Amino acid sequence: MRLSFITLALVSTLVLAAPQVEEKGDDTVQLCATHASSEDYKLAERAVAKALEMEKNSEKAILKAQLKTLGNIKNAKEDSDRIIKNSKSLGVEEYDEYDVDDLTEEDSLKTRPVPTAKSTSSSSKYEGDSNEDEEKPAIPIVRVFFNIVMANRTFEGGNIPDQMILRQMIVLNDNYRGSGLTFKLAGVTRILNLDWFTNVGFDTPQEDAMKRRLHRGDATTLNVYTVGFVTTPGLLGYATFPWSYKDDSLNDGVVLLFKSLPGGGLLNYNLGRTLVHEVGHWLGLFHTFEGGCFGIGDGVADTPPEAKPAVGCPVGRDTCRSAGVDPIHNYMDYTFDACQNQFTRGQIRRARQISSIYRGL
Numbered sequence: 001m002r003l004s005f006i007t008l009a010l011v012s013t014l015v016l017a018a019p020q021v022e023e024k025g026d027d028t029v030q031l032c033a034t035h036a037s038s039e040d041y042k043l044a045e046r047a048v049a050k051a052l053e054m055e056k057n058s059e060k061a062i063l064k065a066q067l068k069t070l071g072n073i074k075n076a077k078e079d080s081d082r083i084i085k086n087s088k089s090l091g092v093e094e095y096d097e098y099d100v101d102d103l104t105e106e107d108s109l110k111t112r113p114v115p116t117a118k119s120t121s122s123s124s125k126y127e128g129d130s131n132e133d134e135e136k137p138a139i140p141i142v143r144v145f146f147n148i149v150m151a152n153r154t155f156e157g158g159n160i161p162d163q164m165i166l167r168q169m170i171v172l173n174d175n176y177r178g179s180g181l182t183f184k185l186a187g188v189t190r191i192l193n194l195d196w197f198t199n200v201g202f203d204t205p206q207e208d209a210m211k212r213r214l215h216r217g218d219a220t221t222l223n224v225y226t227v228g229f230v231t232t233p234g235l236l237g238y239a240t241f242p243w244s245y246k247d248d249s250l251n252d253g254v255v256l257l258f259k260s261l262p263g264g265g266l267l268n269y270n271l272g273r274t275l276v277h278e279v280g281h282w283l284g285l286f287h288t289f290e291g292g293c294f295g296i297g298d299g300v301a302d303t304p305p306e307a308k309p310a311v312g313c314p315v316g317r318d319t320c321r322s323a324g325v326d327p328i329h330n331y332m333d334y335t336f337d338a339c340q341n342q343f344t345r346g347q348i349r350r351a352r353q354i355s356s357i358y359r360g361l
């Protein structure tokens with residue numbers, strides 16, 4: 001359901017009238033279904049503490065990585081073009097895919113142990129100067145598999161053009177430019193399944209079936225599933241947290257409304273920032289409004305606390321008494337795509353700490 005202007009006006013009036021009220025989320029908005037439980041907080045903090053212990057070199061590594069990221073983005077773009085060119089459009093019953101690393105189905109289904117940040121990095125997921133036996137190579141590469149679930153072959157049925165996937169990859173790399181992470185398209189799978197397109201949602205049997213069939217790679221691999229969320233209108237996406245990988249590796253990944261991709265036609269949310277937001281969760285970040293005004297909030301010191309999600313682009317909004325206006329331009333809020341343009345240094349640092357511990361990135 002779309003928010004009407006009246007709802008928006010009501011929300012902001014209430015917020016202005018009661019700025020100190022702490023509320024968990026916002027009943028009227030549920031754009032992303034990924035919310036942090038107390039267990040999630042515990043596991044995130046554990047990772048941050050562990051990462052801090054091991055972190056002597058990583059600050060340097062992140063800086064070094066940032067310098068190299070631009071070159072990598074260029075490579076990623078070229079790779080994406082090549083992969084799309086080689087991808088097949090799949091038939092109804094066929095199930096086929098192109099994979100840049102020529103993984104076999106068996107390889108990909110093997111559950112690999114969660115890499116620890118200490119493990120030696122012979123893996124090809126790193127680029128840059130990985131020649132020496134440095135503990136932490138500069139450029140972690142996240143391989144990305146797009147799984148396009150379609151009701152039929154029309155755009156309305158979820159059959160998004162390759163060009164949209166390419167543009168989404170560019171947005172993703174662009175918006176993570178400061179992070180030292182690089183995202184590389186590794187394969188595109190298209191599959192017709194009306195039930196999944198219609199009914200996949202957070203914790204549904206359809207989600208389970210879809211992911212069991214399509215998921216590939218390991219803890220460092222990002223699986224993106226685009227669906228229609230027909231039975232959960234208003235939902236744009238959701239993601240799994242890094243600490244969940246260990247116990248349910250096939251469930252790992254991001255589920256997205258296909259219309260949220262760049263050019264996807266969804267009003268106010270079609271510049272590709274939904275995936276940027278969900279990947280934030282996938283790397284261990286919480287919503288900026290998580291926890292409301294008090295407590296540790298999203299666990300990040302340089303994102304001012306926020307009582308509840310912001311929608312639209314309410315510049316100057318300030319819902320908590322503590323210092324700082326609401327981080328409405330942050331990718332981890334609910335504001336319109338055009339309103340979002342930042343992760344903070346604290347978020348990048350936390351995402352890197354957590355994903356290094358739980359994903360080996």
Ligand SMILES: *[C@@H]1O[C@H](CO)[C@@H](O)[C@H](O)[C@H]1NC(C)=O
Nearest residue numbers: 151152153154156157158228
């Ligand atoms: C394709 O699927 C969409 C979503 O279920 C539906 O709205 C549309 O009518 C379908 N189009 C055709 C031609 O079947």
